[in-house]
Amino acid sequence: MVRSQLLARGIAHRRTLAAMAHVPRHLFVPASLSDAAYDDGPLPVGARQTISQPYIVALMTQALEPRRGDRVLEVGTGTGYQTAILALLVREVYTIERLAALAETARERLRGLGLANIAFRVADGTLGWSEAAPFDGVLVTAATPSLPPALVDQLAPGGRIVAPVGDIAIQELVVGVRTARGLATRHHGPCRFVPLIGAQGFEGA
Numbered sequence: 001m002v003r004s005q006l007l008a009r010g011i012a013h014r015r016t017l018a019a020m021a022h023v024p025r026h027l028f029v030p031a032s033l034s035d036a037a038y039d040d041g042p043l044p045v046g047a048r049q050t051i052s053q054p055y056i057v058a059l060m061t062q063a064l065e066p067r068r069g070d071r072v073l074e075v076g077t078g079t080g081y082q083t084a085i086l087a088l089l090v091r092e093v094y095t096i097e098r099l100a101a102l103a104e105t106a107r108e109r110l111r112g113l114g115l116a117n118i119a120f121r122v123a124d125g126t127l128g129w130s131e132a133a134p135f136d137g138v139l140v141t142a143a144t145p146s147l148p149p150a151l152v153d154q155l156a157p158g159g160r161i162v163a164p165v166g167d168i169a170i171q172e173l174v175v176g177v178r179t180a181r182g183l184a185t186r187h188h189g190p191c192r193f194v195p196l197i198g199a200q201g202f203e204g205a
């Protein structure tokens with residue numbers, strides 16, 4: 001997976017590649033799909049949600065420019081796969097999921113892997129986690145019509161936000177960096193995520 005799907009497509013960030021080689025992705029998919037766990041695509045994981053394609057996880061992680069001392073907010077815990085990758089790369093991960101059952105399964109899985117630097121919350125992640133802010137990075141793993149203002153507000157100076165921005169059918173990966181003059185954004189090409197549902201996402205989608 002790392003060689004043919006990530007390195008071959010230009011993922012160059014060494015620590016991201018090492019984390020992706022380390023985390024056992026088959027533990028994050030339903031047992032019936034474990035043969036497909038390392039395939040080049042997203043997979044259904046129940047509750048109408050998906051685990052993202054390995055390449056997209058790597059692309060978003062690399063775009064976040066994770067550093068060892070960072071504190072990072074993830075919106076959309078899902079299976080916890082992206083959470084696990086982040087937990088290996090930064091000091092603390094704060095992750096929010098709106099569906100309690102998914103959050104609980106992810107929490108048990110990540111504890112089972114011995115990852116102890118993760119805080120979980122069941123809530124509407126479009127509002128962020130103000131008590132734990134500011135964050136060096138914010139990673140949104142569900143499609144949003146625009147960058148949720150609360151998440152941008154909770155970025156530290158120099159902090160990065162990575163999110164799929166667009167409509168329900170198709171989005172573009174947007175990377176924003178908080179500078180003294182505001183948010184500087186770059187676009188990283190198309191992607192497709194399940195919707196972010198909340199006060200600053202797709203309401204009730």
Ligand code: SAH
Binds near residue numbers: 050082123195201
């Ligand atoms: N990162 C995940 C994939 C996430 S799929 C993984 O690696 O497995 C998107 C997730 O975002 C879903 O679990 C969905 O329930 C969740 N979600 C959608 N809207 C949300 C919101 N407002 N706050 C928190 N989580 C949300």
